[in-house]
Amino acid sequence: MDISQSDTKSYNKATQLIPESSSPEAEVPGTSGKEPVKFDPDDEYYNMSGEKIMLIFNQINFDKNCFYGDEPPDEREGTTEDAKVMEALFEDLGFKVAVHTDKTYSVIEEIIIKLCQDDHTGTSCLAIVIMTHGHRNGVLCARDTSYYLADIIGFFEKGHISLVHKPKLFFIQACRGDMTDSGKMTYHDGFAKKPLHVPTHVDFLIARATVEDYRAWRQLYGSWFIKELCEVIRARHRSMDLLQMLTLVTPPTKVAYKYKTYTLPDSPELHEKKATPETTFTLTKLLKF
Numbered sequence: 001m002d003i004s005q006s007d008t009k010s011y012n013k014a015t016q017l018i019p020e021s022s023s024p025e026a027e028v029p030g031t032s033g034k035e036p037v038k039f040d041p042d043d044e045y046y047n048m049s050g051e052k053i054m055l056i057f058n059q060i061n062f063d064k065n066c067f068y069g070d071e072p073p074d075e076r077e078g079t080t081e082d083a084k085v086m087e088a089l090f091e092d093l094g095f096k097v098a099v100h101t102d103k104t105y106s107v108i109e110e111i112i113i114k115l116c117q118d119d120h121t122g123t124s125c126l127a128i129v130i131m132t133h134g135h136r137n138g139v140l141c142a143r144d145t146s147y148y149l150a151d152i153i154g155f156f157e158k159g160h161i162s163l164v165h166k167p168k169l170f171f172i173q174a175c176r177g178d179m180t181d182s183g184k185m186t187y188h189d190g191f192a193k194k195p196l197h198v199p200t201h202v203d204f205l206i207a208r209a210t211v212e213d214y215r216a217w218r219q220l221y222g223s224w225f226i227k228e229l230c231e232v233i234r235a236r237h238r239s240m241d242l243l244q245m246l247t248l249v250t251p252p253t254k255v256a257y258k259y260k261t262y263t264l265p266d267s268p269e270l271h272e273k274k275a276t277p278e279t280t281f282t283l284t285k286l287l288k289f
Helices: 079-092 105-117 149-157 226-238 242-249
Strands: 051-058 095-099 121-132 139-141 146-147 168-173 204-208 217-219 277-283
Touching: 051 079, 051 105, 079 121, 079 226, 095 105, 095 226, 105 146, 121 146, 121 149, 139 242, 146 149, 149 168, 149 204, 168 226, 204 242, 217 226, 226 242, 242 277
Parallel strands: 051 095, 051 121, 121 168, 168 204
Antiparallel strands: 139 146, 204 277
């Protein structure tokens, strides 16, 4: 049986670094020259006829440096499988996918800022996947330092005007604290022509592998959350919208009931622990891939 591992590390501060000079690493898929994606506020579903972009930030290894010291976060075994299944799934769904592995924060920031400053008139949807160690209050780990998820989201909120009305999806495989969930045993019986004034924080969705303060879990074949997320979307995307599918990632046969950790004999205190994915959103329409 595979030994379970968590995506946590006790670094609860985050720093801002000056972006490195522009480099090939910062290149992201573009939509220049594409037909504009029409928006109608009365439509029930997002218009997904344009380009769809996904960036995957997969952190496997972490540096020994002045920030992490001599004990950087552990290597994230199994995360390569997560990146592969996410890339394959979303390419099949028509997304242009770029995978970035073991990047420093300054490179991550540069890539995200470039994406947010681009003209996305011809874009229908943008998705960001971050697979790394994490901690409370939205702290995530790059190769060299930690940073806040809120800062990444802020780049989108302050980005090009063409990002307005476009769904911006975030899938986060990372711990959100050190707590573990032992679970409980239960029994059961067998668009407009006039200007439209919109808030800054709409059209976001953030799907996380666990709730605040708790650990997220991986095994050698990948993480519980990413594995089940990809299986549900692949099986149900033709008949369900995204929120319906995310709901199905949690219940029986999926993450909440199907999985528990196996950490014997090395870590008995982490044995038979559970996890619950959590989604928050400000979407204004239904989204179908």
